[in-house]
Amino acid sequence: MDSDREKLASVPSHQITLPVRDYDLGLTLSSGQAFRWQAVEGEWEGVIRGHWVSLKPVPGGIVARTARPVRDWDWLREYLRADEDLNSVVSHFPRDPAIHAALAACPGLRLLRQDPWECLASFILSSTKQIVQIQQIVAKLCERWGEAIPTADGDRLAYAFPSAETVAALEERDLRECKMGFRAAYLLQTARIIAEGKLDLEELSQLTVGTARERLESLPGVGPKIADCVLLFGYGFQEAFPVDVWILKALQQLYFPKRQVTLRQMREFSRGHFGRFAGYAQQYLFHYMRTQNRQ
DNA sequence: CTCCAGGCGCCTT
DNA sequence: AAGGCGCATGGA
Numbered sequence: 033m034d035s036d037r038e039k040l041a042s043v044p045s046h047q048i049t050l051p052v053r054d055y056d057l058g059l060t061l062s063s064g065q066a067f068r069w070q071a072v073e074g075e076w077e078g079v080i081r082g083h084w085v086s087l088k089p090v091p092g093g094i095v096a097r098t099a100r101p102v103r104d105w106d107w108l109r110e111y112l113r114a115d116e117d118l119n120s121v122v123s124h125f126p127r128d129p130a131i132h133a134a135l136a137a138c139p140g141l142r143l144l145r146q147d148p149w150e151c152l153a154s155f156i157l158s159s160t161k162q163i164v165q166i167q168q169i170v171a172k173l174c175e176r177w178g179e180a181i182p183t184a185d186g187d188r189l190a191y192a193f194p195s196a197e198t199v200a201a202l203e204e205r206d207l208r209e210c211k212m213g214f215r216a217a218y219l220l221q222t223a224r225i226i227a228e229g230k231l232d233l234e235e236l237s238q239l240t241v242g243t244a245r246e247r248l249e250s251l252p253g254v255g256p257k258i259a260d261c262v263l264l265f266g267y268g269f270q271e272a273f274p275v276d277v278w279i280l281k282a283l284q285q286l287y288f289p290k291r292q293v294t295l296r297q298m299r300e301f302s303r304g305h306f307g308r309f310a311g312y313a314q315q316y317l318f319h320y321m322r323t324q325n326r327q
Numbered sequence: 328c329t330c331c332a333g334g335c336g337c338c339t340t
Numbered sequence: 341a342a343g344g345c346g347c348a349t350g351g352a
Contacts (some may be wrong), residue, residue, distance in 0.1 A: 160332050163333070256334090257335090278333065
């Protein structure tokens, strides 16, 4: 019986159902950690490590459809962190009113585990841009310079995220065509450093979070905030706590309503206060602030 | 029209 | 160490 199931599971297929709970797929994919997801008729279409995939929430799980038959679905489980137990993460949060409100405001919000290069490049492009605009820039970059890949419906194509080597071979004006402005030079220089092997992105996952952060911050266009985003969303260093303008507002308003606190002091405070899964707490506070601000 | 956006690098104190 | 400013671009 079990061996039959093994055999069935290893047969290449265009579809799989991943069992998950406490998982708001739409909220997670549109929460500003990844920039390539599009809502199409109740499903979410995107590209993960060169696989076009469509995801649909169903009771008790997520149904994934691909263009080509797939034997090993680990890339998808890893990306969605499908095996992570949200309750055990939340149990490590500090018990304060701010976290409580943020948790209540966005149940089922998750962290993704993205490809490090795509994550790094995307967040280099994120500085002083709104999420919608980052999505547009990344879409242009992929359409213009990414490899064309098949989708589930015949003639329509999707595009992979261009590799560091591909970007490194371009000129700055090629990148500026994608409307990324002054970020073009940063992306190009960073791509060349990686393509030349001067920094090994694969190796970073084996370092301590502090050393990995130092390496990332040595790249042009990568400061503390972007480094923390890459550590959190691309490598799964769950203690990383990106501090951007929204989080600054959130911490100021929720934890220091009486006195003005500098960005540096906020980084200091967040390191001590939020614990092992600080990155998850950050994502909840970030999204909480964004939704509050909408009205 | 002005203001600001999931910042960073460089230049002053 | 800490603060101010310019940087491209587009949406509100």
